Amino acid sequence: MIRRKMAATVLAAGAALGVSAQSSPEAEIAKYREALAAGNPAELWEARGEALWKQKRGPKNASLEACDLGKGAGAVKGSYAELPRYFADANRVMDLETRLVHCMTTLQGFRVADATKRVFGAGTNRSDFESLAAWITSESKGVTMNVALDHAKEREAYQLGEKMFYFRGGPHDFACATCHSESGKRIRLQDLPNLTEKAGAQLAYTTWPAYRVSQGELRTFQWRLNDCFRQQRFPELKFASEASIALTTFLARNANGAAFDAPAIKR
């Protein structure tokens, strides 16, 4: 038998974390992220999403390949970097999730209720939206964020989103800005991005979707918004609603100029 030299590494969550006394916790977390990024399980969602995009489904037995994400029917590359945007065929501003619902209903013949039954996955019950978003966003990796706001409705959505960002409410009298308008803030060990500054807004928006190691799931920007609402004790953010699109428009536009860099990996 020929003996071959081999070195095997099994990367379990956290196992690669080397702790040294001198460096700061932030630097150690950065090292941990770097170690995890080599084998980002988001790729598993990307593969599933690509298959879903091409698979014939629904009452009309059609694939999503004719879906127009803003750059023409079937053009996926770079499309996410320009979303949300105004779509003339629907006469409204749509983010990625809303547009996917639109395509699932118009092209594939799904009813909205059926299409949006599971918007966030858990364990083996996976969400089509998370998989599709993983693949579609991966096709914009490296593309410069460019949300134009050319149309009046896009500007309207941006202004509404800005208002929502600073709106204080709920049992804790909280706004998005309560956590996200000052630099150097954190919750436990998690740095909170300052979304009122260009760099913070860009870093935050361009690194979602991400594989969340602590959940073992791929999570989208939509999920991040919904979870922020939960943490603020706000009413649940309705999927594909005007409010959801407006807030996404505000945050996406503020990330303009940065290279999109997701699906990423987060703790």
Add this chain to the structure above:
Amino acid sequence: MADPMRIRVAARDGVVNVKILMSHEMETGQRKDGAGKLVSAHYISKVTATHKGQTVLSAEWGPAVAKNPFLEFNFKGGQKGDKIAVTWEDNKGESRTDETTIN
């Protein structure tokens, strides 16, 4: 049917680097569900990698390995275009094999 693995294989200076991403729940059998009942253990118990039919890595895994595991290893002696196959089996008897070639 389990989702396919993502396998990347690259040869450099006679050393072949293999990176494998597997899609698996990796339940430890220690967690409880919402109703307080134990979630039964479901994890990959054996991983085998072959190069042109010959085993280059064989590993026995347990419940301590993370969900959606990532495995990276090197071996010597592979050429560009050679076939690499990876198989995992889990404790419930399911298994999955995926193949790729060295590039």
